[in-house]
Amino acid sequence: MVTRLTLKELSEKFAVNEQRRRLFDLLVDELASIQTQCRSLRVLVFGSYISDKDSPHDIDILISLIPSEECVYALWTGGLRREHPEEVDVHYYKTQYYMKDAEGLLEHFNNNPKNELQGIAIGDAVEITGI
Numbered sequence: 145m146v147t148r149l150t151l152k153e154l155s156e157k158f159a160v161n162e163q164r165r166r167l168f169d170l171l172v173d174e175l176a177s178i179q180t181q182c183r184s185l186r187v188l189v190f191g192s193y194i195s196d197k198d199s200p201h202d203i204d205i206l207i208s209l210i211p212s213e214e215c216v217y218a219l220w221t222g223g224l225r226r227e228h229p230e231e232v233d234v235h236y237y238k239t240q241y242y243m244k245d246a247e248g249l250l251e252h253f254n255n256n257p258k259n260e261l262q263g264i265a266i267g268d269a270v271e272i273t274g275i
Contacts, residue, residue: 146188146246148271153191167231171203174232175275178207178224185209188250193235197214206253206266209241239259242259246271247256 149157151172159168171189178185191204211219218225219238226234237244237252244252245268254265 145267146250146269146271148246148273150274151272154270154272158193161198164193167193167203169232171205171229174205174227174234177227178209178234181219182209182213182217183212183255184243185248185275186249186255187272188266188269189244189272190266194255194268194270200205201230202233204233205235206249206269207234208240208249209236209261210239210243 154163155168159165175187186208188206190206191201191202192200193203215250224236226232235253237249250266250269253259259265
């Protein structure tokens with residue numbers, strides 16, 4: 145199930161202690177870096193950060209993106225430039241012409257044979273709106 149929240153609403157709902165606020169601030173910084181590389185993006189947050197776990201170690205995000213013209217080659221050959229790879233775990237789906245909607249992005253992730261072999265699947269996610 146996908147819930148849609150703005151960054152402010154995500155912060156109000158999940159950044160409820162020092163560790164969660166620290167992770168949220170790192171997420172905002174990571175998204176700012178990613179946005180400089182993209183023309184468009186859709187971001188889903190999943191995993192322990194959106195659970196009731198008191199002290200998650202990281203934030204898992206799943207992104208559908210269209211790279212900006214100046215970043216196409218670098219993104220296709222080397223991947224996204226990352227600011228906080230230890231704390232913000234980014235999985236992404238890149239394309240040139242269209243982005244997957246939230247449900248399509250979850251389906252793509254959950255049907256990936258690599259994730260299936262590892263027993264990884266996303267049940268609940270939060271789509272960040274307004275970015």
